[in-house]
Amino acid sequence: MKHTKRVKLIGILTTVLVVLGVVLGIIYSKSNLQSNKSTSNQAIKETSQGSTKKSNGKTLIIYFSHSGANYEGYRKIGNTQVIANYIKSKTNADIYRVNPAKAYPDKSLSKLEDIATEEKDNNARPSIKGTLPNVDNYKNIFIGSPIWYSEYPMIMRTLFDKIDLNNKTIIPFVTDGGSGFGSTQEILRDQYPKATILKGFQVQGSDVQDAKGDVNQWLAKLGY
Numbered sequence: 001m002k003h004t005k006r007v008k009l010i011g012i013l014t015t016v017l018v019v020l021g022v023v024l025g026i027i028y029s030k031s032n033l034q035s036n037k038s039t040s041n042q043a044i045k046e047t048s049q050g051s052t053k054k055s056n057g058k059t060l061i062i063y064f065s066h067s068g069a070n071y072e073g074y075r076k077i078g079n080t081q082v083i084a085n086y087i088k089s090k091t092n093a094d095i096y097r098v099n100p101a102k103a104y105p106d107k108s109l110s111k112l113e114d115i116a117t118e119e120k121d122n123n124a125r126p127s128i129k130g131t132l133p134n135v136d137n138y139k140n141i142f143i144g145s146p147i148w149y150s151e152y153p154m155i156m157r158t159l160f161d162k163i164d165l166n167n168k169t170i171i172p173f174v175t176d177g178g179s180g181f182g183s184t185q186e187i188l189r190d191q192y193p194k195a196t197i198l199k200g201f202q203v204q205g206s207d208v209q210d211a212k213g214d215v216n217q218w219l220a221k222l223g224y
């Protein structure tokens with residue numbers, strides 16, 4: 001009798017342990033599944049935040065650059081144009097150069113500075129030669145410019161007044177003589193409150209010839 005009771009007890013205990021094991025197994029595998037799921041969701045989020053392009057709409061490069069006498073001496077190809085060309089060769093994007101209707105002096109830096117100062121003081125909107133780019137079919141727009149007096153040359157304001165980059169992704173790049181971005185980031189934010197403005201690329205005009213590697217690294221981070 002005693003023996004039979006013990007056998008029964010062992011049987012019950014074994015059943016309880018097996019059932020407990022199965023239940024715990026199910027709970028564990030469920031929670032594991034959930035955490036895998038949240039990891040992969042996060043990965044997608046991180047990818048879509050950290051990178052933009054390629055798979056995400058067409059890209060256009062718009063830039064202004066002054067060829068001729070400049071802070072760094074005479075430049076047949078302007079500093080910003082050098083960077084625009086690096087971007088073009090890595091992204092294969094379409095490209096548009098902002099050309100002034102009335103050319104800036106190319107032989108005398110001081111004459112160029114006089115005109116640029118006057119344009120800034122008058123908050124001028126110097127005319128752009130030819131037709132402006134149609135940005136409708138582009139999602140990502142690189143905006144490149146030299147820094148003039150710690151901000152954009154006024155001809156860039158002419159451009160900004162005429163093309164709507166709200167709801168686009170704007171990727172700025174500038175070349176300068178030491179002031180960095182100046183107030184250009186704020187200008188873009190004020191002009192296009194509904195655009196996504198990414199961290200841009202900045203390099204001093206004197207360093208553009210050596211900047212291709214840095215440009216390519218920056219572009220790779222953006223998904224190009």
Ligand SMILES: Cc1cc2nc3c(=O)[nH]c(=O)nc-3n(C[C@H](O)[C@H](O)[C@H](O)COP(=O)(O)O)c2cc1C
Nearest residue numbers: 065066078079080146147149150176177178179205
């Ligand atoms: C009229 C004028 C004003 C400038 N003002 C500044 C300035 O405020 N800060 C600065 O760092 N560089 C200034 N620069 C230097 C340019 O930003 C620099 O040379 C730039 O790389 C020129 O690019 P680009 O060759 O594409 O025109 C100025 C240049 C010019 C011609």
